[in-house]
Amino acid sequence: MSELAVASQAVSAPEVPSSRRFLRRALHKPLGVVSAAYLVLLTLACVLAPLIAPYGPLAEDLTHVQAGPSAAHLLGTDELGRDVVSRLLYGGRLTLLGVVECVVVLLIISLPAGLAAGYLGGWVDRAVSAVVDLLLSVPAIIVVLAVLAVFGSSMTAAMVTFGILGSAGVIRVVRSAVLSVREELYVAAARVSGVTEPRIVTRHVLPRIAGPVIVQASLFAAIALAIQTGLAFLSLGVAPPAPSWGGMVGEAASLINQDGWLLVPSGGIIALTILAFGLIGDAVRDSAVEGWSSRAAAPGLRTARPVPGTTQNTITNDARLDDALLAVRDLSVEFGGPDGPVTVVDHVSFELRKGEVLGIVGESGCGKSVTALSLLRLLPPNARISGGQVLLDGRDLTAMSERQVASLRGQAMAMVFQEPTVSLDPSFMAGSQVAEVVRRHEKLSRAAAKKRVLELFEQVRLPDPAAVARRYPHELSGGMAQRVSLALALAGRPSVLIADEPTTALDVTVQAGILELLRQLQTETGMSIVLVTHDWGVVADICDRALVMYAGQIVEQARVGALFAEPRHPYTLGLQDCNPQRWTADGDLPVIPGTVLPPSLWPVSCRFRERCRFAESDCGRAAIPLEHTAGSHGADDREVRCIHWHEVAPARSA
Amino acid sequence: MRNLIIRRILTSIPLIVVVTGATFVLESLVPGNTARAIVGASGSPAAYQRLRGELGLNNPLWYQYWHYLDQLFHGSLGTSVFTGEPVSTLLNQRLGVTLSLVLLATVFCAVVGVLLGVVSAVRGGVTGRGVEVLSLLGLALPGFWVAIILVAVFAVTLRIFPATGYVPPSASVSRWLWALTLPVIALGLAGVAGVAKQTRDSMKDALGREYIRTLRASGLGQRSIIWKHALRNGAIPVVTVLGLVFVSALSATVFVEAVFVLPGLGSMAVTATSQHDIPVIEGIALYFTVLVVIVNLLLDIVYGLLNPKVRRS
Numbered sequence: 001m002s003e004l005a006v007a008s009q010a011v012s013a014p015e016v017p018s019s020r021r022f023l024r025r026a027l028h029k030p031l032g033v034v035s036a037a038y039l040v041l042l043t044l045a046c047v048l049a050p051l052i053a054p055y056g057p058l059a060e061d062l063t064h065v066q067a068g069p070s071a072a073h074l075l076g077t078d079e080l081g082r083d084v085v086s087r088l089l090y091g092g093r094l095t096l097l098g099v100v101e102c103v104v105v106l107l108i109i110s111l112p113a114g115l116a117a118g119y120l121g122g123w124v125d126r127a128v129s130a131v132v133d134l135l136l137s138v139p140a141i142i143v144v145l146a147v148l149a150v151f152g153s154s155m156t157a158a159m160v161t162f163g164i165l166g167s168a169g170v171i172r173v174v175r176s177a178v179l180s181v182r183e184e185l186y187v188a189a190a191r192v193s194g195v196t197e198p199r200i201v202t203r204h205v206l207p208r209i210a211g212p213v214i215v216q217a218s219l220f221a222a223i224a225l226a227i228q229t230g231l232a233f234l235s236l237g238v239a240p241p242a243p244s245w246g247g248m249v250g251e252a253a254s255l256i257n258q259d260g261w262l263l264v265p266s267g268g269i270i271a272l273t274i275l276a277f278g279l280i281g282d283a284v285r286d287s288a289v290e291g292w293s294s295r296a297a298a299p300g301l302r303t304a305r306p307v308p309g310t311t312q313n314t315i316t317n318d319a320r321l322d323d324a325l326l327a328v329r330d331l332s333v334e335f336g337g338p339d340g341p342v343t344v345v346d347h348v349s350f351e352l353r354k355g356e357v358l359g360i361v362g363e364s365g366c367g368k369s370v371t372a373l374s375l376l377r378l379l380p381p382n383a384r385i386s387g388g389q390v391l392l393d394g395r396d397l398t399a400m401s402e403r404q405v406a407s408l409r410g411q412a413m414a415m416v417f418q419e420p421t422v423s424l425d426p427s428f429m430a431g432s433q434v435a436e437v438v439r440r441h442e443k444l445s446r447a448a449a450k451k452r453v454l455e456l457f458e459q460v461r462l463p464d465p466a467a468v469a470r471r472y473p474h475e476l477s478g479g480m481a482q483r484v485s486l487a488l489a490l491a492g493r494p495s496v497l498i499a500d501e502p503t504t505a506l507d508v509t510v511q512a513g514i515l516e517l518l519r520q521l522q523t524e525t526g527m528s529i530v531l532v533t534h535d536w537g538v539v540a541d542i543c544d545r546a547l548v549m550y551a552g553q554i555v556e557q558a559r560v561g562a563l564f565a566e567p568r569h570p571y572t573l574g575l576q577d578c579n580p581q582r583w584t585a586d587g588d589l590p591v592i593p594g595t596v597l598p599p600s601l602w603p604v605s606c607r608f609r610e611r612c613r614f615a616e617s618d619c620g621r622a623a624i625p626l627e628h629t630a631g632s633h634g635a636d637d638r639e640v641r642c643i644h645w646h647e648v649a650p651a652r653s654a
Numbered sequence: 655m656r657n658l659i660i661r662r663i664l665t666s667i668p669l670i671v672v673v674t675g676a677t678f679v680l681e682s683l684v685p686g687n688t689a690r691a692i693v694g695a696s697g698s699p700a701a702y703q704r705l706r707g708e709l710g711l712n713n714p715l716w717y718q719y720w721h722y723l724d725q726l727f728h729g730s731l732g733t734s735v736f737t738g739e740p741v742s743t744l745l746n747q748r749l750g751v752t753l754s755l756v757l758l759a760t761v762f763c764a765v766v767g768v769l770l771g772v773v774s775a776v777r778g779g780v781t782g783r784g785v786e787v788l789s790l791l792g793l794a795l796p797g798f799w800v801a802i803i804l805v806a807v808f809a810v811t812l813r814i815f816p817a818t819g820y821v822p823p824s825a826s827v828s829r830w831l832w833a834l835t836l837p838v839i840a841l842g843l844a845g846v847a848g849v850a851k852q853t854r855d856s857m858k859d860a861l862g863r864e865y866i867r868t869l870r871a872s873g874l875g876q877r878s879i880i881w882k883h884a885l886r887n888g889a890i891p892v893v894t895v896l897g898l899v900f901v902s903a904l905s906a907t908v909f910v911e912a913v914f915v916l917p918g919l920g921s922m923a924v925t926a927t928s929q930h931d932i933p934v935i936e937g938i939a940l941y942f943t944v945l946v947v948i949v950n951l952l953l954d955i956v957y958g959l960l961n962p963k964v965r966r967s
């Protein structure tokens with residue numbers, strides 16, 4: 001019962017292969033090829049045993065009893081002086097025949113039943129599935145024993161029975177493979193265009209389910225071999241003098257007090273053959289999976305730790321550090337890609353002052369979120385900080401050990417994320433998650449931590465904190481879940497809160513409430529906030545200053561008032577123009593033509609040039625520096641990365 | 655949750671009817687049936703016919719089966735053809751051995767498999783490849799052969815563990831564990847690899863989830879994140895595999911108990927097979943089926959405990 005279930009469990013996860021090509025791919029797997037070759041040779045040798053075996057299976061030579069390997073007896077002799085090689089070859093006939101019987105029965109039953117259930121559906125499917133469920137719970141080995149008891153030790157009867165019982169798991173796999181093929185457009189199209197059903201099955205369905213069926217059949221062959229040899233080992237289904245692999249293990253076992261050698265060839269050939277069946281299954285499955293995910297994730301860089309000594313960029317303008325709580329200096333982040341690392345955040349520098357709300361604005365793919373994640377060293381495993389510093393109160397986070405950074409997370413800097421419902425652990429109640437974090441930061445008793453959780457929930461304006469604390473994340477609305485996430489972030493009383501698109505995933509009505517809450521929390525606690533967003537409304541609402549990022553670089557940085565009154569980078573202007581809130585009904589909503597290029601294609605010169613209406617030939621010549629310019633609104637500095645910025649502000653539409 | 659359990663119990667009834675029915679039909683196919691086996695080949699035709707009448711073998715098959723179910727309902731599984739003892743008595747004497755063995759093997763797989771799986775999910779590298787090799791070995795090496803090798807090495811050569819025999823825990827818990835160590839390893843080897851692989855995959859999946867990032871951002875340490883949050887969320891498929899491990903260990907007792915000469919249900923099934931003692935095999939089939947049903951029921955309860963969405967619905 002079980003082994004069969006395990007086998008089907010193991011293969012049901014990967015999907016059906018896209019075509020028959022996986023067989024060719026499977027041939028490129030060395031282990032698969034070696035296994036197949038081994039099985040072919042073994043089968044041939046066993047079939048031809050009467051011709052090639054050096055001795056008869058029962059030929060005794062009492063002068064050479066239990067002899068070790070020699071030229072005359074390559075693997076030695078047993079306790080009656082019978083040649084081990086010859087007995088293995090003759091014994092393999094029965095063993096392999098049992099496996100073949102078992103697998104043939106398995107396929108004869110499971111292919112039509114699985115096809116019918118998956119293809120016809122309806123009551124056929126329900127009936128087949130009911131029988132399958134039943135069969136999967138039947139203790140297969142005991143039923144096989146019962147059959148052996150009744151049919152006078154017939155190995156064929158035993159193996160056929162095992163094949164019948166084992167078909168349940170394979171029927172399931174065939175059924176689900178057929179179901180997924182049936183849903184595909186080309187099969188539906190064939191049906192609509194009048195191709196007959198049997199033809200659809202043979203032309204379109206069978207080739208697609210061949211992969212999973214081969215995997216199942218080979219894994220089942222491995223199990224059948226183990227069962228067959230096990231039964232023979234127990235002297236069931238094979239009459240004693242006749243050679244069988246399992247029986248030879250049994251004979252060797254009775255001699256272990258004298259000599260262990262005979263266990264090696266008998267057990268070894270069983271193990272090798274089971275392994276070969278298993279490896280063929282693995283090779284076919286792997287090639288089937290590759291067909292689906294050949295463009296899968298590239299080999300990642302091993303850690304997110306920065307490389308020491310790569311901060312090649314000089315730190316400029318130290319005077320500006322004075323009142324900065326967080327100072328980011330020339331921060332670069334790279335991701336592992338198929339063609340080597342790709343830089344996605346490129347020399348980003350900014351400061352965050354005490355009590356300030358700083359926006360980071362840009363389209364998707366510009367590196368905003370990656371920048372935010374790298375501040376807390378929370379980059380995914382295939383990314384790493386490749387240069388620069390993150391200075392918090394003058395201490396460089398990029399140079400710290402993981403443990404030191406972990407001690408800062410939540411206390412010095414905390415973070416809230418975009419998708420509140422998946423950002424909470426689904427297995428724990430909201431209250432217990434926050435309580436664990438509270439106790440991580442403060443030495444509190446359970447009761448005191450519970451009280452603190454309720455305080456935090458009140459602080460984030462959750463109605464009925466006690467009830468919310470007892471709810472699981474799936475029982476919370478998006479807005480409530482985001483408030484719980486904020487409570488989690490506030491638990492360590494951080495001085496910097498990083499909010500990565502905290503309202504994007506929420507309903508419009510809820511967004512306003514969360515923004516209002518952020519503003520209130522900022523006023524109450526005096527903390528600084530880094531707010532990643534693509535929404536200028538959010539920037540205008542609560543930010544003091546904003547960075548505009550494009551293609552991994554800061555392209556403009558200014559106080560929010562100045563940024564709106566006089567955008568200096570064409571990208572800033574374009575983003576503001578296509579904000580629907582500024583759009584008047586008498587024209588088309590303006591858009592920036594084109595999209596952000598993938599990081600591997602970013603040019604050295606201006607990265608926005610292709611999409612820019614101010615672009616001239618000089619934009620493509622060299623890297624564009626980030627230029628400090630005096631602000632026309634107030635005395636504050638601003639920065640812009642554009643050599644034509646003087647032309648931008650006057651061109652503002654509307 | 656409660657509905658789920660009730661449904662599970664109700665669907666197990668046809669299962670038990672089918673399993674007993676199938677073995678019952680098999681029994682009727684025996685060329686030399688029970689009556690012949692009892693009177694022996696030399697018994698007179700008259701004695702044979704009388705016994706057939708006494709055993710109810712002259713009645714139609716459906717009537718015999720109904721009678722069997724009726725007896726079953728009253729707790730009787732018939733008598734062993736070979737010893738004449740009630741089957742239920744024989745089986746109950748041996749149930750403890752098999753249960754000890756299978757439960758310990760499952761616990762062994764759970765502890766070792768989860769440890770290996772977690773380490774290889776977090777560290778990868780050598781442990782990861784070790785798990786791969788172990789799962790190949792677990793697949794390839796048949797349990798009965800592993801059992802003999804264990805006996806040859808640890809019992810015969812090194813003399814650390816006893817080669818055969820069983821000590822009930824009521825006599826001595828330590829000697830009970832001692833006697834079962836080698837059989838449990840032989841039974842569990844295949845399962846350890848399966849559990850480790852599943853644990854590694856679900857842990858990797860869980861560790862990539864957003865809530866893990868949130869908890870990390872909130873300052874939780876590696877230990878809590880790995881052993882509490884990731885493991886808890888990755889546990890459901892691991893529990894499924896543990897259920898399968900229990901069931902396959904139950905089957906494998908047929909081979910392993912024979913090697914270690916343990917007086918359990920598995921070795922009894924083998925003996926009964928060679929003695930054509932159908933009522934005993936029938937009884938063992940029923941016991942195994944009921945055990946599988948119970949395990950599935952426990953799995954459903956554990957799923958509910960692990961998944962708040964199931965528990966609260």
